[in-house]
Amino acid sequence: MQSAMNALNPVLTVAEQMRDACRAHSNMSRAEIEARSREVLRLVSIDPVHLHSYPHQLSGGMRQRAMIAMALLFTPDLVIMDEPTSALDVVAQRSLMVQIKELQERLGFAVIFVTHDMSLVSHFSDRLLVMYAGQVAEMSKTRELFDRPLHPYSHGLLEAFPSIRGPNARLAGIPGSPPDLANLPTGCRFAPRCPLVEPRCTAAEVPLYSVNGSLVRCVLRENGR
Amino acid sequence: MLRTEGLTRHFRVGKLLSRQTLHAVDDVDLTIGSGEIVALVGESGSGKSTIARLLALVYRPTRGEIWFEGRPLSRLRGRRSRLAYSAAVPMVFQDPYSSINPAYRISHAIVRGMKLHRGDLSGSGRGAELNRVLEEVGLVPASYTQRRFPYELSGGQRQRVGFAQALALRPKLIVADEPVSMLDVSIRIGVLNLMGELREREGVSFLYITHDVASARYLADRVLVMYAGHLVEEGATEDVLQRPKHPYTQLLVSAVPDPRAELGLADARDVGEPPKVVDPKPGCRFRPRCPFAVAECETVTPALRELSDGRRVACHVAE
Numbered sequence A: 001m002q003s004a005m006n007a008l009n010p011v012l013t014v015a016e017q018m019r020d021a022c023r024a025h026s027n028m029s030r031a032e033i034e035a036r037s038r039e040v041l042r043l044v045s046i047d048p049v050h051l052h053s054y055p056h057q058l059s060g061g062m063r064q065r066a067m068i069a070m071a072l073l074f075t076p077d078l079v080i081m082d083e084p085t086s087a088l089d090v091v092a093q094r095s096l097m098v099q100i101k102e103l104q105e106r107l108g109f110a111v112i113f114v115t116h117d118m119s120l121v122s123h124f125s126d127r128l129l130v131m132y133a134g135q136v137a138e139m140s141k142t143r144e145l146f147d148r149p150l151h152p153y154s155h156g157l158l159e160a161f162p163s164i165r166g167p168n169a170r171l172a173g174i175p176g177s178p179p180d181l182a183n184l185p186t187g188c189r190f191a192p193r194c195p196l197v198e199p200r201c202t203a204a205e206v207p208l209y210s211v212n213g214s215l216v217r218c219v220l221r222e223n224g225r
Numbered sequence B: 001m002l003r004t005e006g007l008t009r010h011f012r013v014g015k016l017l018s019r020q021t022l023h024a025v026d027d028v029d030l031t032i033g034s035g036e037i038v039a040l041v042g043e044s045g046s047g048k049s050t051i052a053r054l055l056a057l058v059y060r061p062t063r064g065e066i067w068f069e070g071r072p073l074s075r076l077r078g079r080r081s082r083l084a085y086s087a088a089v090p091m092v093f094q095d096p097y098s099s100i101n102p103a104y105r106i107s108h109a110i111v112r113g114m115k116l117h118r119g120d121l122s123g124s125g126r127g128a129e130l131n132r133v134l135e136e137v138g139l140v141p142a143s144y145t146q147r148r149f150p151y152e153l154s155g156g157q158r159q160r161v162g163f164a165q166a167l168a169l170r171p172k173l174i175v176a177d178e179p180v181s182m183l184d185v186s187i188r189i190g191v192l193n194l195m196g197e198l199r200e201r202e203g204v205s206f207l208y209i210t211h212d213v214a215s216a217r218y219l220a221d222r223v224l225v226m227y228a229g230h231l232v233e234e235g236a237t238e239d240v241l242q243r244p245k246h247p248y249t250q251l252l253v254s255a256v257p258d259p260r261a262e263l264g265l266a267d268a269r270d271v272g273e274p275p276k277v278v279d280p281k282p283g284c285r286f287r288p289r290c291p292f293a294v295a296e297c298e299t300v301t302p303a304l305r306e307l308s309d310g311r312r313v314a315c316h317v318a319e
């Protein structure tokens, strides 16, 4: 079974939504549903008093954890998590990531973790797939991508967030903004923002090149280095 | 410029027959100076957005008072004075997708606020102001952007529209609740830089609410740390983040992921339980997770006390 994190329904309490999900996918009794609901809330560190809360009564982070709890009501093979931690502070993020990792190891499901936050997944994922404008820009083992980003966009991303310990220098980020998907540039989609752009980048669609087991969509890597 | 005194907000939760009281914000004293950028950081559910909503008059305080330019808000009477306050202290929200009406052009979103709050402007005055604020937030050419619909703009551009809406009201203090957390990382820095520039050029103060401690360091002069509804530490940003005094701040700073550091699960799992803010008993709310707790922490709620100039910490053992 595949389990995605759906948005919570604003007009139902957490308990009601969990009951609906359980009724749709199983024939658990009312008491079993109640017990399971409490259990999954505890798994994500939410006080079961919130079973009777409506989504607007939960904080942003609690809503995200409640969504994860919903996905865990049944034991899935694959859990797709779309920005599950984006509203959390770092302590809660870390402990949620550790919880997800533990649950994943214990229950054996695979996780596709969709996120903006490269630094967060750096410690938790096996492989990293960097998307740009609807295409794979790079796919590498996580550690390799951090040590040696192959695509200029991956490189820019690694430079785009402030640091907590190093010097507090002004950052420029990546200039420009992601392209309009209905009106894509010809050739490399990152070319308009790329500091290393060359004439050949915009000549034709760039394929994915294989570089030491990684995949990268950049003409500078065409000879596999 | 803005100051709160004992600011408190409780909510009733639970089933009808077993009503409990949730202490979202308890006894918060904070100040925001003119032209200052203050970051409010803290755990999920610690009460940051509730403070934002209290400042924006969305919620009424259960107890306590907010003073703005020397006047208490509880004595704001009438629609005019409330409107004037809302224009002086507007909010920018986390979600740039739901905070602008998708059915109207960008010009409408900005001019609507001016019609409501800035009776001083004529039609042409509003047109000029519209151009000015769009240019100020980097949405150039303004003549082009104002004709767009929200769906034609990227997330980062919409967030800039949010700041333009706020600027059009001639604000003194912009309350920005997680303004970049839903944006692509590649453009977050641009929006942070924008806030810094608006402070320089327009002299606006910001309350920057975030869970991203590194971005607080990047942007803010001072940082306030919330835990379970309490303000637990405050001070100059660099001072607090490089030398955190409160055990929660220490945990927070140590948990910031650093992709440059060795990969792997280095840190042990935080053994804590979620803070009890439902019918809390006296005592430090961080105690169940605190490695330094002493007997006093069980029974006495630590008050904020000044350790050194401008540095306040609510902990019995911190020194």
Ligand SMILES: Nc1ncnc2c1ncn2[C@@H]1O[C@H](COP(=O)(O)OP(=O)(O)OP(=O)(O)O)[C@@H](O)[C@H]1O
Pocket: A056, A057, A058, A059, A060, A061, A062, A087, A088, A089, B011, B012, B013, B022, B023, B024, B042, B043, B044, B045, B046, B047, B048, B049, B050, B051, B211, B277
């Ligand atoms: N309208 C409401 N009714 C009941 N409880 C509420 C309401 N609004 C907030 N709360 C509760 O108040 C507490 C603080 O919520 P708040 O949204 O201020 O947290 P936050 O610090 O902004 O968290 P996050 O970082 O997750 O956004 C939470 O326990 C939440 O459940």
Ligand code: SF4
Pocket: B246, B247, B248, B284, B285, B286, B287, B288, B290, B291, B292, B293, B294, B297, B302, B314, B315, B316, B317, B318
């Ligand atoms: S008051 Fe006590 S429990 Fe609270 S943070 Fe300080 S030492 Fe820890």
Ligand SMILES: [Mg+2]
Pocket: A059, A060, B048, B049, B050
């Ligand atoms: Mg919030």
